[in-house]
Amino acid sequence: METLAIINAAKVNEFALAPLAGGPSAMERVLSYARGVLGGDDGILVIASPSVPELGIATVRKPSWTMHDVLSEAAGFAASKPGADTVLYFHADAPFMDLELTKTLLELHRRYRAEYTFADGYPPGFAPELIAVKSLPNIVELASRHDAPSERDGLFAVIQKDINSYDIETHLSPVDLRAFRFAPVCDSKRGFVTAERLWGQGVRSARDATGFLPGHPELLRTVPAFMWVQIAEGCPQACSYCPYPGMVGDPRGLSGTMPVERFERLMADAESLCDDLVVDVSLWGEPSLHPDFAALAGAVMARPRFTMIVETSGIGWKQGLAEAIAAKAGSRVQWIVSLDDADDDGYRTLRGEGKDEACAFAERMIVASPGNVHVQAVRMKENESRLEAFYRGWKKRGDKVIVQKYDSFASCLPDRVVADLSPLDRLPCRHLARDVAVLCNGDVPACKHCLSKGADGRLAYAEIEGNAFDDGLEAVWNRMGAWYGRHLVRDYPEPCGRCDEYHTFNA
Numbered sequence: 001m002e003t004l005a006i007i008n009a010a011k012v013n014e015f016a017l018a019p020l021a022g023g024p025s026a027m028e029r030v031l032s033y034a035r036g037v038l039g040g041d042d043g044i045l046v047i048a049s050p051s052v053p054e055l056g057i058a059t060v061r062k063p064s065w066t067m068h069d070v071l072s073e074a075a076g077f078a079a080s081k082p083g084a085d086t087v088l089y090f091h092a093d094a095p096f097m098d099l100e101l102t103k104t105l106l107e108l109h110r111r112y113r114a115e116y117t118f119a120d121g122y123p124p125g126f127a128p129e130l131i132a133v134k135s136l137p138n139i140v141e142l143a144s145r146h147d148a149p150s151e152r153d154g155l156f157a158v159i160q161k162d163i164n165s166y167d168i169e170t171h172l173s174p175v176d177l178r179a180f181r182f183a184p185v186c187d188s189k190r191g192f193v194t195a196e197r198l199w200g201q202g203v204r205s206a207r208d209a210t211g212f213l214p215g216h217p218e219l220l221r222t223v224p225a226f227m228w229v230q231i232a233e234g235c236p237q238a239c240s241y242c243p244y245p246g247m248v249g250d251p252r253g254l255s256g257t258m259p260v261e262r263f264e265r266l267m268a269d270a271e272s273l274c275d276d277l278v279v280d281v282s283l284w285g286e287p288s289l290h291p292d293f294a295a296l297a298g299a300v301m302a303r304p305r306f307t308m309i310v311e312t313s314g315i316g317w318k319q320g321l322a323e324a325i326a327a328k329a330g331s332r333v334q335w336i337v338s339l340d341d342a343d344d345d346g347y348r349t350l351r352g353e354g355k356d357e358a359c360a361f362a363e364r365m366i367v368a369s370p371g372n373v374h375v376q377a378v379r380m381k382e383n384e385s386r387l388e389a390f391y392r393g394w395k396k397r398g399d400k401v402i403v404q405k406y407d408s409f410a411s412c413l414p415d416r417v418v419a420d421l422s423p424l425d426r427l428p429c430r431h432l433a434r435d436v437a438v439l440c441n442g443d444v445p446a447c448k449h450c451l452s453k454g455a456d457g458r459l460a461y462a463e464i465e466g467n468a469f470d471d472g473l474e475a476v477w478n479r480m481g482a483w484y485g486r487h488l489v490r491d492y493p494e495p496c497g498r499c500d501e502y503h504t505f506n507a
């Protein structure tokens with residue numbers, strides 16, 4: 001029985017082609033792995049964009065690929081190899097593809113005559129997914145009905161659409177590493193640095209990684225993945241569960257904004273530090289109040305590896321502005337409309353006036369940018385009994401609903417938590433490893449959540465690590481590492497010991 005390999009190189013960039021840890025590039029390592037499994041080049045097909053260099057093996061090139069395209073090519077290739085029973089599917093930017101783990105998966109797949117086999121609980125990039133050749137035509141047909149982008153989890157996204165129709169086998173990692181969000185795959189600067197550091201620690205296999213990673217969370221902090229930016233000081237609402245009024249007084253009277261030129265400089269600095277980034281323009285204040293929001297959105301969109309999140313009350317948007325941005329940006333801008341309650345009185349108690357305008361905005365945007373609009377409720381004692389109605393009501397309107405965890409900001413606000421979701425064993429804070437927050441004046445607190453109450457009762461950041469405009473973003477980010485270092489040795493700075501946000505992720 002012959003094994004085939006489909007290598008997805010459709011989205012490889014410079015990080016997969018650069019020498020890694022002083023040796024071959026990720027892509028060269030992936031090709032060596034494939035040859036090691038198959039015993040040669042025959043049986044390998046590379047799915048590539050036109051920019052991928054000539055590899056000397058069978059390659060199909062197209063400027064853009066969907067999973068239906070990829071699977072159709074795989075099915076055609078398998079049909080030309082009558083002795084083949086199994087296709088290995090993996091990505092060209094994964095330098096840790098593991099031969100031993102692949103043998104385990106192949107044995108499992110063939111022993112149980114599975115149609116689809118995968119490894120679960122490992123970081124991405126250690127194991128292929130396995131498809132039975134006989135099932136490929138059926139999966140191609142499924143993809144023709146539920147196509148998915150050709151992304152890392154694209155194959156699973158297709159199979160998931162009819163998961164009960166397939167015989168699936170799973171090999172579980174001895175240690176579940178999914179919560180680490182650790183990805184030593186060379187698709188970004190973050191992934192490349194991660195892979196180099198892991199290699200530098202002597203890790204070569206999935207078995208090594210499962211033994212090494214749990215004791216080395218310092219590897220989880222490389223460059224920011226998520227940036228909060230405050231672009232406006234004012235807000236049309238002073239929500240009852242938001243700490244911002246406790247920091248600045250009533251935000252309805254504030255009018256300061258971040259100048260466009262400063263925001264553009266911040267984006268340029270962020271690009272050179274991070275390469276790719278999720279930018280959330282709603283740290284505090286309402287983004288609709290920025291007088292040139294379109295220019296800010298343009299500065300984010302000008303960087304092809306950046307995406308943007310706009311969290312908004314839905315109040316104050318000039319007619320047509322958000323729709324025009326959404327039309328240009330598509331899925332690169334995600335809109336989160338905070339509504340919190342379906343009930344008029346409940347909304348007024350939590351958020352104040354403006355429910356009709358906010359709901360109308362959400363409904364307009366759901367039409368203007370389908371699939372990219374999320375209606376949000378913070379789950380707390382005050383709205384818990386009405387949340388199901390809220391969820392069902394907005395689900396019916398066809399878009400996404402986020403039920404967000406309540407944050408007491410390290411007990412600065414009353415305890416309104418409905419369910420404690422904290423892990424039993426405390427982890428070093430994810431926000432310190434992945435996020436950076438920039439206030440309107442450029443100040444960078446240690447994290448978005450680290451508020452303390454002063455003697456006068458006013459809330460303020462426990463520590464400002466520097467100023468992104470004066471000190472440079474990279475210098476401030478490096479300084480922020482000291483807090484993470486303290487978390488690594490369980491020496492929590494004030495107010496982290498009281499905070500329960502450490503296990504949540506933004507990106």
Ligand code: SF4
Pocket residue numbers: 410429430431432446447448449450451495496497499500501502
């Ligand atoms: S534990 Fe809380 S306050 Fe401390 S850095 Fe993490 S999110 Fe911020």
